[in-house]
Amino acid sequence: MTEDATPERLLAGELWWKAGVVYQVYPRSFQDTNGDGVGDLKGVTARLDYLAWLGVDAVWLSPVCRSPMADYGYDVSDYCDIDPLFGTLADFDVLVAEAHRRRLRVIMDFVPNHTSEEHPWFREARASRDNPKRDWYIWRDPAPDGGPPNNWISNFGGPAWTLDPATGQYYYHAFLREQPDLNWRNPEVRRAMLDVLRFWLDRGVDGFRVDVIWHLMKDESLRDNPVNPDYRPGEPEINSLVQLHSADQPEVMQVIAEMRAVLEEYDARVLIGEIYLPLERLVAYYGVDLSGAHLPFNFQLIQTPWHAESVARLIADYEAALPAGGWPNWVLGNHDQPRIAARVGDAQARVAAVLLLTLRGTPTLYYGDEIGLSRVPIPPERLRDPWEHNEPGRGRDPERTPMQWAPGPQAGFSTVEPWLPLDPQAQTRNVEVLRDDPASILTLHRRLIALRRDHPALSIGAYRAISASGDVLVYERLHGDEVVRVALNFGHEACHVPVPGEAAWEVMLSSAGGRRGEGSQDGRFALAGDEALMLIRRAPAANG
């Protein structure tokens, strides 16, 4: 990136996914327009003005393809159609056109590891052992004792193999039995799935978030996974084995390079991969000579203890592990993880917002985090997530509840009782109430996004670690003459942050609101408990 690059120019061009902010929409829960209690595509379109106001650059839609919804859309029965619950292909086209009119990009969720058991391919595959589609999935004879072919466990608990009594073989599913894994070693599968990418690229989508991309290839001989000696009872059952042979196989890189090559047939599209792996494995997904995912999702902030020193170490380790030219990215939450406010509390959620939006690399913001949604209580009779049914306590419903737009019935999300309950605080925690409150968490997000857009140091600048001691993490972002110093207080105690004496600094933003323009006193700034400060080094006056 050249020194004269401005964020505006970058956002308009090739590098939009580097300079921009991605916003994840869980379509079931964004906006219902047809009164069935479930969000839909017309609802997303109706809320694009909000997203443009918030200032994000791209919208990632969790799956909207045709699906029996065993895993709420992550079980696709037709990759080239929209599920009627969400609308039609025509609605999708309108959404893309309206998004583009507002300079918002649209990122689709692509679910290539498995289909629904109701996908016509799987119906054919299970019809008989010699069906031409049989090898599109992973079938094996029973073990000599009649049990599953190996010891692999489903990510949702229980065996990862289901016996098909009619044909006498087991099929493999890394998730639900309703989600049979495709056989990516079969070239016909590859061709068909790469054509799915073209189908959506031709419709104008700007990229894909690829579901469980590290799972696509499995050990060719399906060897048993080793037992995990560090497994502690109470963890999800999947952790009882080391996923040595069931995922993260070297051959997956070739598949990803093929996906990437399809994207390269088009202009400026982005490939994001969902990857839950330790840092050193995660960065391998940039691929040889960056031929892999543009952005292997970095979930490390979700997995790292919320302490200044741990986060400082994480940032340093991640920056050091990135391959040359690999662009970083950061995620605080998604539809699979307890929300950030639930993990760190309301006060620290603001500090987290400043962290996410000032680190070097593309941030992905999860819908509702900008209004401070936390863990929404779900009464037992309303639990929906199949994982919860398999392994109670693991359910992801509390972070998938409807967006809260306004005071009044159903918080403006729907005209009927929504598919999941609203947060009990919906009457006060909603966009309409928070948008004009200068001290709200929503205003904080909007301001942070605007600063990122206005200051190249924040969007594309370099990162420099300054210090991490006690509860306070300090770093800088730099571009040209511009220096922004960020100080985050992970604790509740007030303290001070020193600034180098030879320059004049002033407050750009406080996570608590106000303080803008404030200067240092005796070479330092007061930092309240749970406060994050952004300081900018004032340019020396022209006359010296």
Ligand code: GLC
């Ligand atoms: C991914 C999705 C998750 C889904 C799973 C199976 O991890 O994010 O929601 O259940 O894949 O498709």
